[in-house]
Amino acid sequence: MILNQFTYQKLFLILFISLLLTSCVDKLERPLASGSQPEPETEELKVVAHLPVQIDSTDYLLHPIGDLSLRSSGYYSSGTSAGVYRSSDAINGRFTNIKFQQVDSEEMLTLTNEKVIITSVQFLRGIFQNTGKEFLLYEVCDRDSNGDDKLDSKDVSSLYISTISGGNFRKLTAKDQNFEEFTIIDEMNRVYFKTREDTDGDKDFDEKDGSHIFYIDLGAEAPKVIEYDPLKG
Numbered sequence: 001m002i003l004n005q006f007t008y009q010k011l012f013l014i015l016f017i018s019l020l021l022t023s024c025v026d027k028l029e030r031p032l033a034s035g036s037q038p039e040p041e042t043e044e045l046k047v048v049a050h051l052p053v054q055i056d057s058t059d060y061l062l063h064p065i066g067d068l069s070l071r072s073s074g075y076y077s078s079g080t081s082a083g084v085y086r087s088s089d090a091i092n093g094r095f096t097n098i099k100f101q102q103v104d105s106e107e108m109l110t111l112t113n114e115k116v117i118i119t120s121v122q123f124l125r126g127i128f129q130n131t132g133k134e135f136l137l138y139e140v141c142d143r144d145s146n147g148d149d150k151l152d153s154k155d156v157s158s159l160y161i162s163t164i165s166g167g168n169f170r171k172l173t174a175k176d177q178n179f180e181e182f183t184i185i186d187e188m189n190r191v192y193f194k195t196r197e198d199t200d201g202d203k204d205f206d207e208k209d210g211s212h213i214f215y216i217d218l219g220a221e222a223p224k225v226i227e228y229d230p231l232k233g
Helices: 002-029 125-131
Strands: 042-049 060-072 077-080 085-087 090-095 097-102 108-110 117-123 135-141 158-163 177-185 190-197 210-217 225-228
Touching (some): 158 177
Antiparallel strands (some): 060 077, 085 090, 117 135, 135 158, 190 210
């Protein structure tokens, strides 16, 4: 009799646990009531301007322009935007354009009409002190090289130059080469820079690909990019 009572209690406990698990699974699989599901996240880009930056000893203000990313999830909205980070004669951030204004004028000139992402701007002060010429050097993403329909750090980087007023904005690197680094030799008024070419065609610029070294003499009357190979010199 005691054995039978224990067996009944055990069977009752197993049945209770089974019913409890079934109820929990049913709640997990049951869809939310209409109107209670969050809306899919959306993103909207809004163009915004940052506060102007004046390079010391120059007569121009630089107004960086960027995209403010507005995200909405159905419950809330938020906005994020890359800031402007200045270090000595360099400006860093993530800008879609720059507008230039002379300090004694209200007129603003736009750097480019092309779709680009500018990540750094460098004033070449040593060359200015030697020659009186005011140049800005830019690191720019200007082409959707990986075909994902957007410009970002995964695309090739290019090196550009302009005057302090934003005029004569031109590309120094070749179209199919990824800019890697530069150095300035003030005594020679030269900017040296290195690029990498996708020689194996895998759309990945790495150590397996060929590299190139160039310089531009900004003290010359008509500066031009010259490639050279130190290994052959």
